[in-house]
Structures are given as C-alpha cells and as structure tokens.
Amino acid sequence: MTPAGRIAASIGLLDRILTGEAAEHALTGWARANRYAGSGDRAAVRDHVYDALRRLRSLTALSGANTPSGRALLTGHLRAMGRNPEEMFTGEGYAPDPLNAAERVKLRAAPGADMLPELVALDCPDWLGPQLKDSLGNDFAPVLEAMRHRAPVFLRVNARRGSRNEVAVRIAEEGIETRTTPLASHALEVTAGERSIRNSVSYQQGFVELQDASPQAAVEALPLKRGMRILDYCAGGGGKSLAIAARADCDVTAHDAEPRRMRDLPVRAARAGAAVRIAKSDLQGQNYDLVLLDVPCSGIGTWRRDPDAKWKLTPEWLSDLLRVQEEILDQGSRLVAPAGTLAYMTCSLLGAENGGQIAAFLDRHPDWRLVEERSFTPLNGGDGFYSAHLTRV
Numbered sequence: 001m002t003p004a005g006r007i008a009a010s011i012g013l014l015d016r017i018l019t020g021e022a023a024e025h026a027l028t029g030w031a032r033a034n035r036y037a038g039s040g041d042r043a044a045v046r047d048h049v050y051d052a053l054r055r056l057r058s059l060t061a062l063s064g065a066n067t068p069s070g071r072a073l074l075t076g077h078l079r080a081m082g083r084n085p086e087e088m089f090t091g092e093g094y095a096p097d098p099l100n101a102a103e104r105v106k107l108r109a110a111p112g113a114d115m116l117p118e119l120v121a122l123d124c125p126d127w128l129g130p131q132l133k134d135s136l137g138n139d140f141a142p143v144l145e146a147m148r149h150r151a152p153v154f155l156r157v158n159a160r161r162g163s164r165n166e167v168a169v170r171i172a173e174e175g176i177e178t179r180t181t182p183l184a185s186h187a188l189e190v191t192a193g194e195r196s197i198r199n200s201v202s203y204q205q206g207f208v209e210l211q212d213a214s215p216q217a218a219v220e221a222l223p224l225k226r227g228m229r230i231l232d233y234c235a236g237g238g239g240k241s242l243a244i245a246a247r248a249d250c251d252v253t254a255h256d257a258e259p260r261r262m263r264d265l266p267v268r269a270a271r272a273g274a275a276v277r278i279a280k281s282d283l284q285g286q287n288y289d290l291v292l293l294d295v296p297c298s299g300i301g302t303w304r305r306d307p308d309a310k311w312k313l314t315p316e317w318l319s320d321l322l323r324v325q326e327e328i329l330d331q332g333s334r335l336v337a338p339a340g341t342l343a344y345m346t347c348s349l350l351g352a353e354n355g356g357q358i359a360a361f362l363d364r365h366p367d368w369r370l371v372e373e374r375s376f377t378p379l380n381g382g383d384g385f386y387s388a389h390l391t392r393v
C-alpha cells in the first residue's frame with residue numbers, strides 16, 4: 001500500500017470507530033477483508049488509527065472541523081506532523097479524495113497547535129478536566145501529555161520458568177529485544193520484536209505474559225506468604241491471579257461476577273505452570289487471608305492503550321462505576337479472615353475511584369485501617385494504577 005492508501009484505509013476505519021465500533025474489532029475485520037495488506041501496512045494503519053484516537057480533540061481542532069471524522073482526524077494528523085494534507089489527499093490511486101472547498105476553508109482558518117485551549121491541546125474531555133486536575137495536581141499536564149503517546153509494551157517474566165535475565169536471553173533468541181525496568185522485579189520492557197510475542201515459543205510455553213509494569217509492581221507489593229488462602233474477587237482474565245501464583249505457593253481462587261470472563265484462565269494457568277482454582281460455589285461464609293479487589297473502573301490509567309475509552313466514558317457511567325466499587329469493597333471485606341488483608345486496585349487516576357473510595361470505606365467501617373497505598377502514573381513508565389491495603393484494626 002502507498003502511504004496515501006494507508007491514510008485512506010485509516011479514514012474509513014476511524015469513521016466506523018466513531019460510530020461505535022470497537023477499535024480492535026474494526027482493525028481485525030479490516031485486516032481479514034484486505035489480505036493484500038502486508039504486516040507493514042497493518043502496523044502503519046493501526047498506528048494512524050490509535051494515534052488519531054489518542055489525540056481526537058487536538059487533531060479535529062487542527063483540521064478546523066467542529067466534529068471529529070476520519071478525514072478531519074487524518075487532516076489534523078498530517079498537519080500536526082508538519083505535512084501539507086493536500087499532498088496525501090490527492091484522489092490518485094487509492095489516496096483519499098482531495099479536500100473539498102469547505103474543508104479547505106476550515107483548514108485555512110484552523111488555529112495552530114500553540115493556540116489550542118489547554119484541555120484541547122492535552123486531548124482531555126472537558127467534563128473530566130477539573131477532576132483530573134484535582135487528582136493529579138502538578139502532574140496533570142505531563143500525565144495528560146504522556147497519554148497522547150503510545151504506551152511501552154511490558155512482559156512479566158514467569159518466575160516459575162526462569163529468572164528475568166535468563167528469560168530475557170531466551171526471548172532475544174526469538175527476536176524479542178527487551179530491557180529491564182526499575183518498576184517491577186520481573187518486568188521487561190520490549191524494545192523490538194513486539195509483534196512476535198504472541199507467536200513466540202516463550203510466550204506459548206508460559207515463560208512470559210503480557211502485563212503492564214504498574215500492576216506487576218502492585219502485585220509485588222502484596223504481603224504474600226506460602227500457603228496463604230487468596231481470593232481474586234474480580235479476576236476477569238486472571239492477570240493478577242497468575243502474577244500472584246507465579247510469586248508464591250499460595251492457594252489462589254479466582255472469582256468474577258461474570259464467570260465467562262475467566263474462561264481462558266485454566267489454559268493460561270496450565271501454560272504458566274501455576275495452580276489457580278476457579279470459584280464454583282457461592283462464596284458466602286468463606287474467608288481468605290487476602291482478598292484482592294481489582295475492581296471495574298474508568299480505565300483512565302490505560303488511555304494510551306485503549307484510547308477510544310477516553311471519549312466513551314460519561315459522567316453517568318463514572319457514577320455507576322463508583323457505586324459498584326463501593327459495593328464490591330463492602331462485599332469483599334466480608335470475605336477477609338480476621339487478621340487478613342483487603343487489597344483494592346484500580347487502573348484509574350481519579351481520586352474519587354482511588355483514595356476517595358478508601359476514605360469512604362473507612363468512614364463506613366471504622367474497624368478497618370489503611371496499611372499502605374501506592375499510585376502509579378505514566379510518568380513512572382507504566383500505566384496509571386492505584387493500590388491500597390487494608391486490615392482490621
């Protein structure tokens with residue numbers, strides 16, 4: 001494909017995503033339907049689409065359009081790269097149609113990048129700006145700026161299969177280059193060969209898992225001891241259960257309100273040589289030494305990887321999430337053994353979902369106390385993440 005053909009394909013995909021289709025679904029469907037697109041084309045189109053979604057507000061403004069569209073986003077994207085959009089919008093071959101008169105007028109009248117209002121330039125939804133400023137303080141602008149760029153890819157080395165250095169050497173032989181990161185002791189940041197990970201023997205044999213470095217660091221901080229009974233109450237795909245089972249010989253039970261989300265967990269656990277039990281019965285009356293609540297959240301900390309989530313989140317959805325988080329904290333606390341630990345985690349940067357939830361829980365339950373809390377932002381390298389450990393007084 002020519003560079004202009006890749007831009008035309010990205011425009012079509014963005015139009016579908018803007019009308020509600022999930023970005024991954026649209027990209028996978030496009031790759032299947034366009035077998036002529038080689039791996040370089042697919043990677044370039046994916047990068048255009050994800051860059052445009054991360055920077056939806058600023059690129060729309062740079063195109064002069066009032067509302068986002070595939071053409072507006074790619075016009076703004078080219079302008080942001082210092083290119084004249086007319087060079088690509090030629091209508092020749094597979095290139096997008098030339099700009100029409102209205103688009104030209106808007107482009108000419110569009111402000112420069114240095115003239116954009118702060119929340120537009122930082123690609124932050126207006127309604128979330130004040131809450132995020134409140135939560136992040138002086139880090140607000142640098143964190144939002146970091147969210148406009150691609151996230152690094154991290155692997156978690158499975159300590160049951162080898163040390164971080166041994167596994168780094170092994171995967172390098174499969175073309176996956178990495179470097180260590182100070183964030184977590186089993187984390188490797190991928191510097192080359194990222195697209196080969198899932199097909200590599202090391203991945204398929206459970207030497208590595210894909211997991212961001214911030215949740216890895218949060219799991220490392222859990223007070224695990226051999227033989228502990230642990231409940232991963234919101235296990236989902238089981239990323240945290242597997243990270244726990246790799247660290248210590250604990251009795252790990254995975255539970256989720258939607259059990260089908262855990263369907264791949266037995267296969268992933270077998271691949272990793274880890275024992276994870278799937279909760280079959282009602283948990284009422286059971287108790288555990290450690291209950292992990294990796295609650296459903298806004299996902300603001302993962303906006304770099306999942307940029308359309310940035311624009312789909314609404315105030316109503318956020319208030320539903322806050323209510324669910326509160327309920328899960330109360331439910332989970334009832335499952336903790338007398339001297340046990342309740343560990344609360346989110347991949348959010350909002351105080352209301354993090355420290356705010358913990359403060360409200362402690363108000364409702366004065367017999368509990370906060371033992372420690374940690375916050376990570378993309379300025380540390382990984383995703384935005386929060387964890388708090390609580391125990392009874």
Ligand SMILES: C[S@@+](CC[C@H](N)C(=O)[O-])C[C@H]1O[C@@H](n2cnc3c(N)ncnc32)[C@H](O)[C@@H]1O
Nearest residue numbers: 234235236237238239240256257258294295296
């Ligand atoms: C952030 S995701 C979990 C991600 C997972 N721990 C991982 O590391 O891959 C949150 C999970 O909470 C589950 N959930 C939502 N409401 C719940 C509830 N009331 N009780 C238990 N799980 C719930 C969702 O189905 C979802 O799988």
